[in-house]
Amino acid sequence: MGRIIMFITQKKLLKDFQIQRPRLILPILVVSVVVLLVIYTTQDISTLIYRNYEIKDRSTAYNMGILLNKIFVEDVLLSSSKPPPGRTIFFHETTCYHPVTLFNVMNLTARQACAIESAASNNPNFQVFLLFACPTYRPLSGGQKLLIDAIESYKNVQFRQLNISNYARDTPIEDWIKKGDLLNSGFPMQHTADLLRLISLYRFGGIYLDMDVVVLRSLENVPLNYVGAHDNITLGNAVISLEPTGKGHEIAELFLRDYETNYNGKAYVKNEPALVTRVVKNLCGNDLVKLMQEGRISCQGLTVFNSTAFYPLGWPQWKHYTEPKYLEETMAITKDFYLIHLWNKASYKGLIKVGSSTALGIYAENHCPRVYTAAGDYF
Known part of the structure; x- marks a missing residue:
């Protein structure tokens, strides 16, 4: 079992690093062996x-x-x-x-x-x-x-x-x-x-x-x-x-x-x-x-x-950031606040399409434009 884990680990490291220079491969394998020897299996x-x-x-x-x-x-x-x-x-x-x-x-x-x-x-x-x-x-x-x-x-x-x-x-x-x-x-x-x-x-x-x-x-x-x-x-x-x-x-x-x-x-x-x-x-x-x-x-x-500074909307209202029907209301509520809190534990699956008419999309385009561009189709 240990040999299988070691092989998978070495293969994964090589893939992630994408090292093209052969002389660097051996040191990477040595490091992975050393690390595996000191980690508890559980x-x-x-x-x-x-x-x-x-x-x-x-x-x-x-x-x-x-x-x-x-x-x-x-x-x-x-x-x-x-x-x-x-x-x-x-x-x-x-x-x-x-x-x-x-x-x-x-x-x-x-x-x-x-x-x-x-x-x-x-x-x-x-x-x-x-x-x-x-x-x-x-x-x-x-x-x-x-x-x-x-x-x-x-x-x-x-x-x-x-x-x-x-x-x-x-x-x-x-x-x-x-x-x-x-x-x-x-x-x-x-x-x-x-x-x-x-x-x-x-x-x-x-x-x-x-x-x-x-x-x-x-x-x-x-x-x-x-x-x-x-x-x-x-x-x-x-x-x-x-x-x-x-x-x-x-x-x-x-x-x-x-x-x-x-x-x-x-x-x-x-x-x-x-x-x-x-x-x-x-x-x-x-x-x-x-x-x-x-x-x-x-x-x-x-x-x-008070809540108007950092938490303008509570976690039950997280969809106000991600759904177009709440756009105008949400922008009016949050426009003067220092930041918006997205309540990730509730909202992480509520992805929006990049370019959509949502409060989150507009704020992202204005305040993290480089990331928004790099995000791909969904944010």
Whole structure:
């Protein structure tokens, strides 16, 4: 069985890399053998995320990335170009598509790519970092490469990978990560994503955005330290902004400590909006709901926007973005907002035909035109 897996892995790597130079084939095969020898046969995605750089021979794989014209994405902590504190917009990708080999090929959807392009185009003075939770390499051909090329045509877009153990070092969550509770998560990708956004903001400050948004306006002049309400009860975690120092850094620490205290590996949402709501309610007091109803408020230096800023339509209304019959109504509702949130868990199958008269199509054409062009027939 091991020989069969090894053969399939080697064949897959050769196909993905499309290496034409024979002298490079042997090193690639050696790397794949080394990696296979250290992976548990029953390893799942959460273990992959956890262990990706703890392999002794990981430096070999990293050097291979340099040798192969930087096919592999750099580690964010080892790179000479790091996120500028307080001047970075973060996105995170925790899917990890190749758990057998530990090598994750970039595999973004057109809508994810649109989120990145819209952030970069509307915020040219901010750096936009997409962080992968696994060792990742770039696609060398096909539609995926067209999307990646469209994003990287913006000089303020950076791709990096990270190792969660290293990334959590010197943060309040470091010891908890070492305990390995995240390995037992029933929703490893989601819970890792929930945690990484908090670590990024603790380390660098700036703005975190989910990858199912389209940014419609600049966020550069909005003072850092803010979140937005889903409704009059719950705050969202798809948009979080914190200063790298001072009160913002203190709030980031509160978020991380709450994550550890209230972590539930079996619950899908307890570590998401509920976390932000708990922490901010403690900052604002018991009048948070009333204050949210009144609009934008400030609690100990943290601004809370009501739903008109980032979540103009709730998840049950996601079809308003994708169906032509809602076009005029949706455009009227959302035209002055900072961004739209597409609620990917509900909307990911609701693809639209490129060029269709939908709110999503019009916003994509205006705010992520290069990705929209590269998407093909459907977006």
